[in-house]
Amino acid sequence: MTHILAGLRTVRLNEKGEQVIILDQTRLPEKEIYLTLSSAEEIWEAIYHLKVRGAPAIGIAAAYGLAVCCKQIKTSSFELFLEQFGQLKTYLASSRPTAVNLMAALNRMEQIVLNHADLPIEQIQNRLITEAELIREEDVVACRKIGEFGLSLLRPGMGLLTHCNAGHLAVSAYGTALAPIYLGEEQNYGFHVFADETRPLLQGARLTAYELMKAGVSTTLICDNMASSVMQKGWVQAVLVGCDRIAANGDTANKIGTSGVAILARHYGIPFYVLGPTSTIDHNCPDGESIEIEERHPDEVTTMWYEKRMAPRDVSVFNPAFDVTPHQLITAIITEKGIAYPPFSETLPTNGCDLFL
Structure with a gap:
């Protein structure tokens, strides 16, 4: 069944999986404005300043943001990738400390990295995108x-x-x-x-x-x-x-x-x-x-x-x-x-x- 507000998308990835697109909720109800985010700083600021908000949506946005930022890491070393991943995770986690979904989503993304340490970095990056999309899909089912x-x-x-x-x-x-x-x-x-x-x-x-x-x-x-x-x-x-x-x-x-x-x-x-x-x-x-x-x-x-x-x-x-x-x-x-x-x-x-x- 199609949801009666299906056309109103709160948070999503762009087609290439390189940017996070959010509905800026600080501009509602006067205007529906979508923002395109690609850096950790932009994603942190959007969560902290309530441009995206609500515990599940925060978790989804953080997962998307972490996946997008990890695609920007240029290294073939798993140790170096893991180090930079950890820095990004800690930074995004500091945006809203009360909502448990934020840390739950970030921890779930971290597990993907740890479980696939034997894979090439590019494949790990792709799996992070897949996991972030899965978090969103599971949220739709859960809310229904x-x-x-x-x-x-x-x-x-x-x-x-x-x-x-x-x-x-x-x-x-x-x-x-x-x-x-x-x-x-x-x-x-x-x-x-x-x-x-x-x-x-x-x-x-x-x-x-x-x-x-x-x-x-x-x-x-x-x-x-x-x-x-x-x-x-x-x-x-x-x-x-x-x-x-x-x-x-x-x-x-x-x-x-x-x-x-x-x-x-x-x-x-x-x-x-x-x-x-x-x-x-x-x-x-x-x-x-x-x-x-x-x-x-x-x-x-x-x-x-x-x-x-x-x-x-x-x-x-x-x-x-x-x-x-x-x-x-x-x-x-x-x-x-x-x-x-x-x-x-x-x-x-x-x-x-x-x-x-």
Whole structure:
């Protein structure tokens, strides 16, 4: 089945496999502009400055970027190739520390190199391109499955609330948190979505509202501090959010503000679902306190969206990109393997095993 947003490509390789092409999400919703990247610096900058964003899409972009940059290495020595590969991997990994998909994709690319040390360098370079494409293809399949499992928990006509952007723009296709919504749209479920604007970077306003409307989904944009009001009125029957890292106990890191939405959902008795691929589960991370939370520049709060500065120049600014939702507030975690219910330490998949359904 063709996805209703199939024409909107977030990240891909050019035909020769020599450049990474991304949709610049910092220019949305006003313009759809695609950027062509070929250097490690350009790829790092695109990830760090959120031109490409969303945990799965970051991993795909990093894998593509690493493959493209490795094609530029001119040597017949495996030892020298491996050394330069390691430098590129470390550099790209520093762009966004919280999203586990980034390191998972880079580690997977490294394994390709290590497993084929006996091959000529050109063949290793080609295998890296193939592996990066496989990572993208697997993401498409995973997101479709996430959508199917998620849709099984929803009923036609429901009001749904989401935070940040965990949709088509954050992955290869469908999205994670928005995947059930798109599948529901294809099957005439008639959902109505309340999209939190998601300060300070406004991914909900700029990206989620944009792609939902482009897909024909009934959508209402609300400020973050309006979530309680729409829940209180009985307009929301489920909350769907994505994730950048899931700890072994089910604690989940997602865009700043997610934990507050979870607290509200618990207060109003609304199911709170976290949706993401199994690559987002970090079994080496025991709990939320162990998740490194990226802190970003104060200008995103004080200056970025305003014609003039909207805060005193010397004011102290705390600007974490993510917060952690405790597992006790999560109704279920939905991946391409199935639906996990508490206790998550027992039901989250390990080593590719399916979830308890």
